[in-house]
Amino acid sequence: MSNKSIHPTTTPGLDTHRRSLVQRAAAVSASVAAPGLLLGGASQALAQTAGGWPSRPIRIIHPWAPGGGGDIVARLLAPKMQTDLGVPVVVENRPGAGGNIGAQLAARQPPDGYTIMTTAGAFAIAPSLFKTLGYNPVTDFVPVTKMAIAPLLVLVRADSPLKTMADLVALAKRDPKGVSFASFGTGSPSHLIGESINRQAGITMTHVPYSAGNASTDLQSGQVTLAILDALSQTPLVKAGRLRALALNGSNRLPSLPDVPTLTESGLPFDLVGWHAMFAPAGTPREIVERLNRIVNQIIATPEVKTRIFDLALFPVQPPTTPDQWGSMFRADVQAWGELVRSAGVTPT
Known part of the structure; x- marks a missing residue:
């Protein structure tokens, strides 16, 4: 942390890279195959799982406390996913350590489609802030879809x-x-x-x-x-x-605060913006990932859910992303945020 930082006594306690940074990072990351998306050497058992999926309840691990934007979005999705999939879909909050406790738990689950994770943009920054995570956001997860943007x-x-x-x-x-x-x-x-x-x-x-x-x-x-x-x-x-x-921050004004300009409009551009998104453990069969992607994107596109997301001072992602598109965007975010962390002089702990 910069020597200009201080800590408040009452509480425990980027020269911006313009859009070209994200585009450059995306170009680099696009050449890397998304981990876990293809069956490849997956076992026959996993292939059979994909064919019969789902046959039992699905757990959504959310590594943040109840009541935040990502938690509310996950709970908006769960009952509608349950209707589409025909099995119970339950949100389980596992907060702690800046989202790392729940993410580590999700990374260790069988890649069978019965445990998925919704999380926030801090997930892309974590590798640059912590020396030891217990998981790798890029290699231990397969991106499913980007759900909402959080300015x-x-x-x-x-x-x-x-x-x-x-x-x-x-x-x-x-x-x-x-x-x-x-x-x-x-x-x-x-x-x-x-x-x-x-x-x-x-x-x-x-x-x-x-x-x-x-x-x-x-x-x-x-x-x-x-x-x-x-x-x-x-x-x-x-x-x-x-x-x-x-x-x-971000590219657009909020409908709920239409008179508030973006940083870019104010001459201090900052294009990177937080998000809420869905991931699955690496190795989850492609068929399951694609089905989850279709279902979640369809739910988010409904007028009811779009309106609710806007009401949360979030932006529903439009147009929806495919797993591959979101994977490329996510890896670009990991790289871009990492450069910003280093340029701010933050030392990993």
Whole structure:
């Protein structure tokens, strides 16, 4: 972590690479075959499993606590998947260690289609943050589909004199040591966005990492100048007049906050954005992966589910991705986020 980082006493606790970075990473990763997608040397037993699948309940491991955007999306999908597949589909939350406990558990399950995982964009950053994961996100999983896009908001108090990102940059240049930003933690997407703003604008905002959920509370009480937090939890506070959103990352404005510009529109582009997606253990038969992909994509495309996802301050993925498309995108994300982590000076732990 940069020596500009401090930790709040009340809480335990990128020069952006433009779209060309992601495109370059995608070009490299596209030449690598997606692990686990093909039956290849899979056993005859797995082939038979694919033919009779499903014949018993399916478990969706979600490596995050209940109530977050990914958890809600998984629980939107589960009953509709159950209707399509004819067997119970149960969401099981296994939070801890930044999503690593649940991901490690999912990676160790038999690749028979009866355990799948939904997770968030931090899954792509984990290899760059941790020396030992107990799993490899690229080789131990097969991508199924990308379900939703999850932007982050750059937020200040509603009574802040800052109305735009230009105002923020001007303040930070006038008072180089007086501006601080809260994030979800060192190496998190919100931290990397803040460091990107620093580099692009030539400013030195102080990073205040939080590992708990009270960054927003500290922002409202004035302990930090701004916070970069998820749109799902913070949009109600913006609408209630308690916070002001200056910008969001990604390519599009949120329908729920149509007056909030993107960072790109604000002259500080940050095209990488979080997501919620589905994976299966590597070696899961291709037939099962493709069937899951079709079913989940069809559910997300229904007006009911699309509306619900928009209501969560998320974007349903449109058009839907195939397993191969999502695999290429995911590997590009792993590489692109990794470069941003290193450029921010974050040391793996």
